[in-house]
Amino acid sequence: MRNWRSVESGPMQFSSYDTQGFYDEMFDEGGLPRPHARLLLETVESLSEGHLLRYKHAAERLLLQMGITFNVYGDSAGTERIFPFDLIPRIVPAAEWDHIERGLKQRVHALNAFIDDIYHDQKVLRDGIIPSEVILSAVSYRKQCHGLNPPWRVWCHVTGTDLVRDRDGRYYVLEDNLRVPSGVSYVLENREVLKTIFPAVFEGLSVRPVNEYPSRLLEMLESIAPGAAAGGPRVVLLTPGIYNSAYFEHSFLAQQMGVPLVEGRDLVVDGGAVFMRTTKGPQRVDVIYRRIDDDFLDPEAFRPDSLLGVSGLMAAYKAERVALANAPGNGVADDKVIYAYVPEMIRYYEGADPILPNVPTYLCWRDSDRSYVLEHLDELVVKSANESGGFGMLVGPHSTRRQQEEFAEKIQAQPRNYIAQPTLALSRVPTIVDDHFEGRHVDLRPYVLCGKEIYVVPGGLTRVAMTKGSLVVNSSQGGGSKDTWVLAPAPQEGQQQQ
């Protein structure tokens, strides 16, 4: 392999890019560009010297100027950072997307059926598909939600499913993220930034637009309003406030939908209905797109010490005076132990095999699984059943002996709380590193809206583990992102099967 030239000595090329045996989204096993990536790679290589890095800096400046930052918890010095953005997009060809879209629709449909069943007849438990104790021991199982009937029996209005590809290039579902998934604003903003900074890269390709999302979201939210209010239902977006790590997204979505962004202190429950405090007195609220966890939603129903929520909100919700999205209690299906049963749920509720498989999962509460996990801690990824954001996990091959011992103790103390999965060789995408390209591991989070019908945004958030060799893509752990292009089917490709 020849040495990389510095920026001064020539334009950046892919000629010595090395896939190192991983599944690469742009290059095949032989190191040749995949057909859908060819045009993009040519455009990038045709840039004159130094251009790409100039674009990169321009994009960073733009993000900073636009204030597209997130807050890092536990870091008081520089609490605001930009989410690192890599200019080289990730491309999903039309046929691949069709497969993903069908798989997600099937999965979200089954998950809704499951949650509704759990809070009603629990047939799935009685039929022995899932052991009752797994459900009843889930922290996110909410007794308060029994017997509730959200419109169309939909509990997961907005879902941000994490998909990954292993060495074989197959897509797997890693997590469902049903509670308050975030990141969709980056899908929209990344596209805007790339279009502003590097418009040439879109030429000759038909990349499906993503900017329909806010209108679709608003339509879905309006559709779940209880009763028809004169002049249309009033939707608000409930945020924990400016110190929340996803505050940018909350304000962005409220702005894009043209709905008020409210905090708990702006709302009050009076006479069983929800009102917001305005300069002209209280005004009725019909639908709340809440970006606050169940725990903090209502101090009367859940955590009494919550200052973020609204007293009496759950009572108003139960009385169907206000709609909440996502529905409280839906986190029961987000528990990582229950996740392991989603393929069974799909077979049970949909009568079909899952289109998108799960990552094989060991459940530490099963004795046999636990002994296997404890013996193979250096190979597996261990996750806590209820944490997210890359916290509370052990990546075996990248861990120290000491960390493995700590996890062994935790697993033995609380086996219900831990699952383990094989360490996947996540697929990679060429990423700008200093003045050349290197492969970095990625995942893909598409966003699914579910009201009367299910809609999947043609795009998604591609998160990148920016650190060499790292498999952790979470923004809180130094991850970055890329624009994600879903290609429109070419006219002759329309009938093509996956």
Add this chain to the structure above:
Amino acid sequence: MTLKPKPLLSRVAEAVYWMGRYIERAENVARFIGVNQNLMLDLPGGSGDQWQPIIDTTGDRAAFLARYGEAAQENVVRFLAFDPENPNSIYSCVLAARENARSVRDTISSEMWEQINTVYLLITGQSRKPLPQVLPEFCHQVRMACHLFQGITHGTMTHNEAWHFIRLGTTLERADKTTRILDVKYFILLPSVSDVGTPYDDIQWAAVLKSVSAFEMYRKRFGRIAPERIVEFLLLDPEFPRAVRYCAGLADQSVHAITGARPGGFSCVSEQRIGMLRSELDYAEVEAILKTGLHEFCDAMQVKMNTIDECVLGDFFAQRHSSGAAI
């Protein structure tokens, strides 16, 4: 089809009101510093320290003395421009404006947010450096950045209720600062009767006018530099945008736009107080003001504006304060 105007959250109204006030305050402080430095260069060496009055203008004399003591240029500039512990420093104002803007990002336009963020990056970038040698340039940048924000606000945001709260905050702040600079400077300049008619007298008065960006506009209106006319221009001019009367007029329009009440009457105490202030200025005469005493007049103006601020809080923002404890 007629749609009812969208209701405005009290919290949001308060945040945009303060965002407007803080940007205006930052701009004023930057202008005071810049003009004063310029003036220092024109005055003969050893003609006395002219930095203390600037501190007096902002009303933070006690806080300054406690922390810095001597009103040397470097101390004053650090205190007024970059001191994070001085709530009225440019730095603190810009941070507060941005925090407010951040909490209402969905209400203001993206362009406004980007500009306020640009001002923030300008000031935080500068505050980490040693006291700038290029102070005039810095002050100029801050002023222009704040003006740009106000222009963007005018040009990109619907002139709805929230916009009127921004304008209310901006005009009340501006009127307050104009009365303060006039009060302080007039007090200092008048005693030096021996200077009357000397070039220095003119330079000093010109500096007062420049402190409120009024020099050129004053020249067009009155020509010669005459203290009485300057007072008239800054307090009572019906067309100059920094004159107290003009600001009171805009505040009056905005508060009526907010409540929807008919002009010339009132539906809440804020409207009543702002209307009284406006009509007092509409029918005032500079001779009478000077006869009673300019300082007394300016002082009374500031008291009235403080009262208005409290009334606005009570009428529009406070419902969440009063019942907020219950949630």
